[in-house]
Amino acid sequence: MNQGAAVLTAAAIRPDYRSGRSYRYLVISGGKVRALADTAAQAARAAGSPAFWADLGSACVGPGFIDTHVHALQAAADVRLVSLRQAASLRELLSAVREGALGRPAGQWTVSGRNWHESQLREGRLPTRAELDALGAAGPILLRRGSHLGVLNSLALARLEADAGRPGAEPIPAAGGTGHVHSDALIARALELAGGRPAFAERCEDLAAVLARFNARGLTSIREAGVDGPELALFQALRQRDWLSLRCDLLWRIAEGSDLDSAVRQIADMPPGIPAQDPYLRLTGVKAFVDGRIADAAIGGEPGREDTCAQPFRVTPADLGVIVEQALRRSGGIGCHAVGDAAVRVVLDAYERALAAGWAREPRQLVIEHALNCAPETVRRLAASGVSVSAHPGIVYEFAEEIRRYWGETNAARAAPVRDMVSAGVRVAAGSDGDVPPFDPLRGIWFMATRTDRSGGLIGEDQAIARNVALDLYTRCGAVLLGVQARRGELRPGLDADLVAFSADPLSCPVDELPDIEILLTLVGGRAVHDPARLMEGACPLWLIRRSSSTATSSMPAAPACSVTSTSWSGTARSPKWARGARPRPAAACRSSICGAHT
């Protein structure tokens, strides 16, 4: 009995992005793809009766996106803060701060999110204390930029000054200065004064809101690049409440800068007992840091540039060997942050020893995170070793100016050498490193195809790849990196119904329209996790899309104001700020057989 199957009809339904094959009909049941068909009669036979039919018209359907390196937790920590991400000039930045600060009671702080950078501003500089003061806000202001820099207004400096009597307190910068603060301790203290971090329940809501934002851009699986114990508990709480709207693989983070003893202790603390067969939440390995970021990456190949990289290595090769061994004894894998070529080579040495010693069952379990700067010889070694690379071209899109400045033109032209990796046969998959660079997969795919950076210039255009290859890196290759290619990454009978419906064909639309393609529908395990037009209403009754009354902050007035009841945050796909007020709501048990989420 085929009761409860759903049939999607669309202009093109692609089982993958490489083969060129497409169908008109897709049959889903039990959370899985049951059949692909060219005719309605074939689909009807496969679906049986009764079945739910959804006509997606001219939409294109393909496998959902897999981001193999993202920071959902970091994005969640920013949900309640003023977002400066969209500002293109100081004027826009300051007006976003003013908007966030106005109407707050005199004592209340205004704090910004971290995911912006002065290089995104036409003026190319940070705002100053005086400029913040001129906004006339009644309360203290702290603009965070990245993890280690803050800009304060005079009221905030005065608050810190008043607080500075504590023993061991950090010196406060002079009130007449720029207001720029480079002290982690001072920023942490300012955040405490601002009210500290939200309660656990609020953090759960914020994380659920970020996952919904991911769904709204077509993501169906992520690999979270580093959690500690309390952060793992957040994901587990979401899983328990059935609020995980996509599949999450987590890496257990060794804190950056840990010495060997501490790193080994942290690995030993990694909790066992998250079942590897859970389709929504897995703890799949350990994350370790080997070098720095753009300004202090262990790059090589351009003599004279390395002196700009003070102390790029976070770990010695010998210590890294111990960390890799311990991580593999404890867990199913390891991902090492290595940005520069010299760091990638050090990690490769350690991985090759681990493979020779038999600590890893297969090279896929050994992942190099970023590998942004790789000499041709290193690319050949990566291919020969069979280890995985999680590549993040979006970092190059976002930080092209810094890359040119710190690495020089020659290295900048080879930043994120995805084309070389693909043609050499490296086991590479795409990720975003969002939410600092944009997490949007279609933005990353557009960058890989055009190599157009944030300012509109070209960077490393020799490394451009065809868009079907870029789409493949964000889907099938992601599944290979996660070791789940037998279950997802493509749409074939028996595989999970993790899919996305696009408003235009990502393979044939004008290339510069890629980032603007609308995501009409996202299904994870056959259930609608993003469905603003209620296309699947009736297919899976208890995961209905309902009209929400609290989407006042939506930036898309024409879009239907909807939210998914099962994970009932509001806000729409493009909303740069997160709508407040909506509370995630646990789903009732779904008994429809198209939805495999609860089985």
Ligand SMILES: [Zn+2]
């Ligand atoms: Zn990262």
